[in-house]
Amino acid sequence: MTHAYDIAVVGAGMVGAALATGLAQDGFTVALIDRAPAPEFAPDAAPDIRVSALSAGSERYLQQLGAWPQITGMRATPYRRLAVWDQTPHPLSGLVPRKFTEVEFDATGLGTSHLGHIVENAVTQQALWQVAGATAGVTFFTGHGVSALTERQDKVTLALDNGTQVDANLVVGADGGQSKIRELAGIGVSRDQYAQQAMVLSVRYQGPVEDITWQGFYPSGPRAFLPLHSAGPEHPDESWASLVWYDSPEQLARLKAMPDSELLATIQKAFPATLPLLTHLDSKASFPIARQHASRYFSGRVVLAGDSAHTINPLAGQGVNLGFQDAQCLQTVLKEARRANQDLADPDRLAQYERQRRPANRRMMLTMDLFYHLFSNRIPPVHLLRNLGLGAARALPFARNRVARYAMGIDDQLPAVLTQLANRIPGLNQL
Template sequence: MHRMDNPARAVILRPMDTDIIIVGGGLNGPALALAAAQAGFAVTIIDSLPVDQRKQPDFDGRSYALALSSKRLLQGIGVWGAVSDHAQPMLEIKVTDGIAGKGASPWMMHFDHAEIEEGPMGFMVEDRHLRRAFLDAMAASPLITQLSEETVVSQSVEPAAVSVTLASGKGITGSILIGSDGRRSGTAERAGIKRTGWGYGQTAVVCAVTHDKPHGGIAHQFFMPAGPLAILPLTENRSSIVWSETDARAAELAAMNDADFLDALRPAFGSFLGQISLTGARFNYPLGLTLANSFIGDRMALIGDAAHGMHPIAGQGLNAGLRDVAALAEVLSDARARGEDIASPLVLQRYQQWRRFDTATLALATDTFNRLFSNDNPVLRSLRDIGMGVVNGLPGLRRSFIREAAGLSGDLPKLMQGS
């Protein structure tokens, strides 16, 4: 331990601008800012986009499936109240296998929230409502400083501090740096952290539709040879679509006008919700698996897509990021309560041990599921259909899948336990 009169100690104890510097203002970054501020940390969050752009009120077609555990986190950090009126509970999940235009296989998995005690398995919430709620909550917190329309151009580590320099020339010093800046994280790259991963040759086509018949709060996952089609319930007789197709087919779909796109979607979507029409925009996202080789560095940690990106087949991308948020906030808060340096290697290793194995396991599970289901091999089709029938026929196994979908399994951080 350094003595207080050690000359180096004067440098270590110099004033800092903030406790935590977060790079990236999407969803995970603001969630961590709010969780950390609630624990008493001063936080500076840096975002390249203007606040007005983040707060656009118009529906653009993007939505998220929030597991029950993620809803608990949003409650814990004071955000859920602002989005609850816009949230659609997911009461059932139906998983089927088939070919577009030929109907579904008779084998299926059916998960009903009534089989667990905690409530709905999750909630669908539109991107616009989440972003606005996060921005308003951060603006109301005296411990959070938001720097918009700013980008980090360099970062450096000192014995007891980390500094970043912005494109505007401004410098910020804090105790720890958090990378929440996406799959191409500049924070990770500047720290020398490499990534492991591969592409799937698939692209997710994301949009929303309005339909004649009520969805009943049921989420559908329809596995087709080119990739899965998810139909996820939104409020007001609308559903979110996540349609995984080959890259070439997705490019064709992107080039279509809305009428032609709907004609292409209908055979896969089916007629069970009546007539459908597009609402909002369409988006294309290339699909792949990517894992940072380390979730931590010198006085630095990665969360969300900066740490991991996976196939949307299980709808767990944002939920995995929010679990990072809850785990890291708990690790940092506990470390400070013990009098530890919150960015010491031992503290950061606790976060990595908590999250990296679980995340890698989830990413590889989604990879396996995608490879197993995204084909028309008759042998594999028979095996997976029998497998779905077995899962559906065993109540104990079925309930374990329901709890997994609700985010209730594994070593949950306190914020996701409702604590």
């Protein structure tokens, strides 16, 4: 049986589910297709190991969609402070005062109540699925992936692997970094795998819920702390947190092979003394990290959004925030196409979307790479640059605030000091 829609969104992850909801709220008929079943959430269960730092901009977007009350009704932890510091010894250490290698942003100083929220991905996705499910115009197809795509003159036919066929005027590939839709549309990617991998751990610690996220940089890579919610009456005076440890794949394999008690003790020693006393390790997983950018954001009747178009180094946790910005931009462009009575796959309209989003996504990639290179490269001039960069950010309240506002997704302008530094890093101009 064939079903016909204005738009088929393939991938109901955070980006696809948000986009489908927004499009349907604007009156489009939308098929929302995901090979996975609905995400689960149990209030008493341990947190999802995948968490995201949702920016103030993403919070506003989720408010508009009507998903934010569901998110906060489940679990979301606001953070008011964000600290970044450098622990890498180098030949110039003695010359650069320590205060120039530390930056702390505080919501109060930025005239805002919080810098962002740490939210489990399953919570955001679940909330968006609830809102999408309650929005007339969204039809879910779950549990079966897309296996074929046939483009005709005025529509695309998608074949799901259970034999269902879905017709749409436009297909959005929101199916993640390994996008099948991107492959079926013949869109290539440029990809760079980083030498480091990221290990993510869900832990309980002694003490109240913290209001700070921090990241310390070490020669082998950064180590980060993201606060989560209280561990509840079963574990009084304990809270949950997500830790991230970037290191070589070999070192992470050694750490992952340790018994939990030994790994907890190793983390406690390896992380800064600021880390509260850890009491329990619930789960751990490691991920390769890569920078990837699609060569085009659209082809024919297929357009990409979120990780299928771009994946960035998760250092500052901006991946899903960029994806939400893609979704908002694409929704606006498609609304304009409909108002002008144009085909939703009009190449000029889709080019307008790519013209707006590609430079913004590339800018964030460059910023993440700038941090990555500055903090993982021990060549003295690069260290000097790094310290000058952070020093400038710290010493000048204006620059510091601008850096923070950009990282938080409040501003979409990259501070000039970062643009200048990015341009000095070799190999970053090919994206």
